[in-house]
Amino acid sequence: MFSITVRDHMMIAHSFRGDVFGPAQRLHGATFVVDATFRRRELDSDGIVVDIGAATQELNGILSALNYRNLDDEPDFTGMNTSTEVLAKVVADRLAEKVHGGALGENARGLDSIVVTLHESHVAWASYERSL
Template identity: 75%
Template sequence: MFSITVRDHIMIAHSFQGDVFGPAQRLHGATFLVDATFRRDELDEDNIVVDMGLAATELRSVTSDLNYRNLDDQEEFKGVNTSTEFLAALIADRLADRIHQGALGESARGISRIAVTLHESHIAWACYERSL
């Protein structure tokens, strides 16, 4: 299995519902380092997994919709706990949509898996991995 990873970051504000979240039930900020890993069994005809520049551009496009936003104010997240795990899956699903739409080039259709990791800090992070 071959893979490449591109990186971005986002800064958001949000709050959570439920006692399990303790003080995070109040509005707070979070800065995430975002890693998107693209995997495939065989390299394409150019001997790459995917064009790293296109992958970075599409990751930035997906994350820009979240960056510098209070997610509590976004209609699509009303009543949703926008946990680190939830956001990792959201970004992975949006990247998968971009691949299916051809935004990363035709050869990117050979990508078999995407993993998105959101690093909350140097000691805590969450990952979501999915098939294409």
């Protein structure tokens, strides 16, 4: 399996519901380093996994829509705990929509999967992998 990874970051505010979250039930901020890994079994006709520039641009666009937002106020997240795991899935699903819509080029339709990893810190992160 071949892969390429592009990286960006986002800063958000949010709160959680549930005793398991302790003090994070109060409004707090988080800065995530976000890695998006694109995978395929065989390289495309250009000898690449996907255009790195296009992947970088699309990841940035998705994160820009979340950056500097209080996710508690965003309609897409109503009633949800926007945990690191949930946000990794949201970003992966939005990237998949871009792939299926052709935003990463026609050859990107041959991708097998996307893995999105949100790094909460240098010692903790969560990932979500989805097939395409």
